[in-house]
Amino acid sequence: MHPIDVAAHLRFPSKITFPILTANESGKFIPSRYSSRMPEYRRSFAAQLILIWSLNIVIDSLPYLQKSDFPAMARNSLEILQVNLGYLCNLSCSHCHVNAGPKRTELMDKDTIAEVLAFIDRHNVHTLDLTGGAPEMNPHFRYLTAQARKRGLKVIDRCNLVILLEKGFQDMAGFLAENQVEIVASLPCYLEENVDKQRGKGTFNASIKALQLLNGLGYGLTDDGLQLNLVFNPQGASLPPEQQGLERAYKQHLRERYGIAFNRLFAMANLPVQRFGSVLLSTGRFDDYLQLLKDNFQASNLDRVMCKNTLSVDWQGFVYDCDFNQMLQLPLGGKQKTHLAEVAELTGKTIAVMQHCYACTAGQGSSCGGAIG
Numbered sequence: 001m002h003p004i005d006v007a008a009h010l011r012f013p014s015k016i017t018f019p020i021l022t023a024n025e026s027g028k029f030i031p032s033r034y035s036s037r038m039p040e041y042r043r044s045f046a047a048q049l050i051l052i053w054s055l056n057i058v059i060d061s062l063p064y065l066q067k068s069d070f071p072a073m074a075r076n077s078l079e080i081l082q083v084n085l086g087y088l089c090n091l092s093c094s095h096c097h098v099n100a101g102p103k104r105t106e107l108m109d110k111d112t113i114a115e116v117l118a119f120i121d122r123h124n125v126h127t128l129d130l131t132g133g134a135p136e137m138n139p140h141f142r143y144l145t146a147q148a149r150k151r152g153l154k155v156i157d158r159c160n161l162v163i164l165l166e167k168g169f170q171d172m173a174g175f176l177a178e179n180q181v182e183i184v185a186s187l188p189c190y191l192e193e194n195v196d197k198q199r200g201k202g203t204f205n206a207s208i209k210a211l212q213l214l215n216g217l218g219y220g221l222t223d224d225g226l227q228l229n230l231v232f233n234p235q236g237a238s239l240p241p242e243q244q245g246l247e248r249a250y251k252q253h254l255r256e257r258y259g260i261a262f263n264r265l266f267a268m269a270n271l272p273v274q275r276f277g278s279v280l281l282s283t284g285r286f287d288d289y290l291q292l293l294k295d296n297f298q299a300s301n302l303d304r305v306m307c308k309n310t311l312s313v314d315w316q317g318f319v320y321d322c323d324f325n326q327m328l329q330l331p332l333g334g335k336q337k338t339h340l341a342e343v344a345e346l347t348g349k350t351i352a353v354m355q356h357c358y359a360c361t362a363g364q365g366s367s368c369g370g371a372i373g
């Protein structure tokens, strides 16, 4: 494949940097050099974010993560199965590490759902964590949820909120409440401008409406009732602020301004993979971001990163040490591709780690449940 000179195809202000993208062996694009058509460029993170987002360009960050000095880790016993039901999503957020969107067609089918349930029956898993894309858009979402609840599992729905208002999904919130599904909802900021910038115009107001709907069903009101937790991600190449303080600010703002209540806020670091990794690479900030993560390494977080007790499953049933490794196509233990049906005992098994793992251990740490430190 020929290199792509992105600048040659677009009319953007000349101060913006454009990478020349070259396809590697697996068909993903990597930046090989910057466009000579833009000699006076200034590297702009926001401009690159918009460019990569709008063109749906994904630069493979794996080659930049492979040379790693991250400490070796082994698994504890398995507790949580995190299942990606597919990459179809009603939104297309700039920081999405899955590169999900309305045009993606990958969805877990009924046979693979049956394999997930069979796995649950064979292993001592207490939580089923459903993610995507928008997991609710998988046609088998309700079946899988109901089956897992029947088996006594806690079910988590990683929900983008906006989906609860979309045509065809208006009864989803009621279904989630009836089945006592915990909702982990992304709301990257409590300010409209920032959320719309990251997730698309109108998403903030839609998210507020969905949160009010969930409160009306009893979500987020008490510590022992229906759980509604929110997720924060930094807008740029920085670490998340201190989680407790941020939670207080979110709670105060959402209560005073919109009358909204929720349980916990999870502050998560951005991983240098998929769209976010692409932006870092194309703005020349990849190394600086990795250095920031390394400079803030906390060894005490190593024991509580999510890969210790969680297994990640992709829409075809292949398994990974975590969702981020899934996006990097880095198989379980760093070995050959393994299917759910082939997984035996996991305790003590090696975890496939690389430089992106520093995002999980920097500062207060970052996992599916936010800060860990």
Ligand code: SF4
Pocket (backbone or CB within 6 Å): 089, 090, 091, 092, 093, 095, 096, 097, 098, 099, 100, 101, 132, 133, 134, 160, 186
């Ligand atoms: S809602 Fe979530 S899965 Fe969908 S595009 Fe945004 S970050 Fe990705």
Ligand code: SF4
Pocket (backbone or CB within 6 Å): 305, 306, 307, 308, 321, 322, 323, 324, 325, 351, 352, 353, 354, 356, 357, 358, 360
């Ligand atoms: S990215 Fe985080 S969760 Fe995934 S393997 Fe590395 S440390 Fe574990």
